[in-house]
Amino acid sequence: MFHWNSFRPEDPEGTLWDVVIVGTGMGGSVLGWSLARQNLSVLFLERGTPPDPFSSVPRAGYWHRQITAHRDGRTVELDPWLGSGPGGSTTIYGAALERLRREDFAAGEHNALQPPPLSGDWPISYDDLIPYYRKAEALLKVRGTVDRTDPDDDSVLLPPPPLSERDRQLFESFQAAGLAPYRLHVGIDYKPGCAECLGTLCPRECKADAANCALKPALIDCHARLLCGFEVERLGAAEDHIEYVVGKLGNRAAKIRGRVVVLAAGALSTPVLLLSSTSERWPTGVGNDSGLVGQGLMFHVSEFFALWSTRKFPPVGSARAISSRALNCVDGRKLGAIQSVAATVHPFHISTALIKLIERSLGINIPFLKYPIMIGAVLGASIIRRAALFATIVEDLPYRDNRVALDKASPSGFAIVYSNSEELRTRVRMMRKIIRKRLARHRVLFLPLDDNLNYGHPSGTCRFGKCPETSVLTPDNQVRGIRNLFVVDASFFPSSGGINPSLTIAANALRVASIIPRRLEGN
Numbered sequence: 001m002f003h004w005n006s007f008r009p010e011d012p013e014g015t016l017w018d019v020v021i022v023g024t025g026m027g028g029s030v031l032g033w034s035l036a037r038q039n040l041s042v043l044f045l046e047r048g049t050p051p052d053p054f055s056s057v058p059r060a061g062y063w064h065r066q067i068t069a070h071r072d073g074r075t076v077e078l079d080p081w082l083g084s085g086p087g088g089s090t091t092i093y094g095a096a097l098e099r100l101r102r103e104d105f106a107a108g109e110h111n112a113l114q115p116p117p118l119s120g121d122w123p124i125s126y127d128d129l130i131p132y133y134r135k136a137e138a139l140l141k142v143r144g145t146v147d148r149t150d151p152d153d154d155s156v157l158l159p160p161p162p163l164s165e166r167d168r169q170l171f172e173s174f175q176a177a178g179l180a181p182y183r184l185h186v187g188i189d190y191k192p193g194c195a196e197c198l199g200t201l202c203p204r205e206c207k208a209d210a211a212n213c214a215l216k217p218a219l220i221d222c223h224a225r226l227l228c229g230f231e232v233e234r235l236g237a238a239e240d241h242i243e244y245v246v247g248k249l250g251n252r253a254a255k256i257r258g259r260v261v262v263l264a265a266g267a268l269s270t271p272v273l274l275l276s277s278t279s280e281r282w283p284t285g286v287g288n289d290s291g292l293v294g295q296g297l298m299f300h301v302s303e304f305f306a307l308w309s310t311r312k313f314p315p316v317g318s319a320r321a322i323s324s325r326a327l328n329c330v331d332g333r334k335l336g337a338i339q340s341v342a343a344t345v346h347p348f349h350i351s352t353a354l355i356k357l358i359e360r361s362l363g364i365n366i367p368f369l370k371y372p373i374m375i376g377a378v379l380g381a382s383i384i385r386r387a388a389l390f391a392t393i394v395e396d397l398p399y400r401d402n403r404v405a406l407d408k409a410s411p412s413g414f415a416i417v418y419s420n421s422e423e424l425r426t427r428v429r430m431m432r433k434i435i436r437k438r439l440a441r442h443r444v445l446f447l448p449l450d451d452n453l454n455y456g457h458p459s460g461t462c463r464f465g466k467c468p469e470t471s472v473l474t475p476d477n478q479v480r481g482i483r484n485l486f487v488v489d490a491s492f493f494p495s496s497g498g499i500n501p502s503l504t505i506a507a508n509a510l511r512v513a514s515i516i517p518r519r520l521e522g523n
Helices: 026-037 126-139 165-176 210-222 269-276 347-362 367-379 422-438 502-513 516-521
Strands: 016-022 042-046 067-071 074-078 225-228 230-237 242-249 252-263 298-301 304-308 322-324 336-342 388-394 403-406 414-418 443-447 453-459 485-487
Touching (some): 016 026, 026 210, 042 230, 165 322, 252 269
Antiparallel strands (some): 067 074, 242 252, 298 453, 322 336, 336 388
16 A cells, blocks of 8 residues: 655645645646656645555545536436546546557648637647657556557557457457557556456556556655645636745645646636636736636547357457557548457446337337346357447547536536537437447447547646637646646647547646746746
């Protein structure tokens, strides 16, 4: 058991830190590790407390606060797929660590859409991020094979475990179908007895989460400090800089001072902190001269589908075995990726999907329908468990009206406002149709959900860009108008891409870690 509290600072309020980092997810931990290695004094502020991997508490390591979401005219309360405590959401993530592609850095042609989305153009190029992608892949010990459909993929990765017999056949079917599969890029060490721990805490430390790979080395080797249980409430802003961070430490108010302050609380919480930090100079929130703080919220749409091999094979193998990005862009439309997410399909997945299909087709809720279907699914478990579970990741576009807004009535203090656009529904149907057609030799069953938004992949709420009128951050990830405030979580994304965001967050954090020391030298 790692003793997180042994790295608690003796006098956090009486020290002027070089860098104060709010949040210990992928962006905050990787940035802090890199800065601490450069002999800067770094203090991490983390709202959560250290989780216990062996805890009997349901959803250990998760963020135990509901979020109010206003979705397509409906209001629902969500239990978000977000982490809490050292390492943030990476402690429960699926460890997929993929690069964006060159084509993801350029704005698409969306002028015909009404209303049109915000620009997806990145103020830095793919080439600017390549050296940091390489460093991030080495830091996170990424395994996998090169994606042959990407001419820029120069990854030098650790070898993945061998494919099982069933997955080898599925891999070959993907190849024959023109889906150009490769071994998914993952941060999993596959130590003896590895359970991959997707969606749960990893007790063996073989999953490359931010806590294991960056936060712990920053604390142990580089003398950084960590203050858990500190809930940041607002930033104390002067005309052009942040003077202190205000929050609660236990039951009392506290102020922390840093020469540089970095927000890495996540794409939902970071804009909330900015909007909550008002002053005479910043009446609508720090950095909000453009009115874009919290706007342009993006998720991904993920559909799950069961895929059966054409012959009977033992249902074994890695959960994160196969990936395809051959459908990243089809006929000028951005789609995304296909990834394996589980070695077997549980009967519960099938029964739930069948119930939803029947109820949707009839347009009514049948309370007792689940019992005979679940019984049938259990009886057919031997067939169901032979299938592998895959998921799609379809790119979302940054519509201004999709946003994070302050909401004191919500347990989290904010609300998500999101409308699913018809063009997104069209691209999701297009992805589904292509998969069914390409993999027609297999039995394919899509598993419908009430909501296919991937709430674990929020991004875009503090976009960076070249133009002050259309961005919250400069290309250096500095909050416009505030010389000592930076953002390094997925808030900065101007487009979501059709892939998991974690590696890009880590690579960009390393890029920003090369910028901040130069700024400190100038102050």
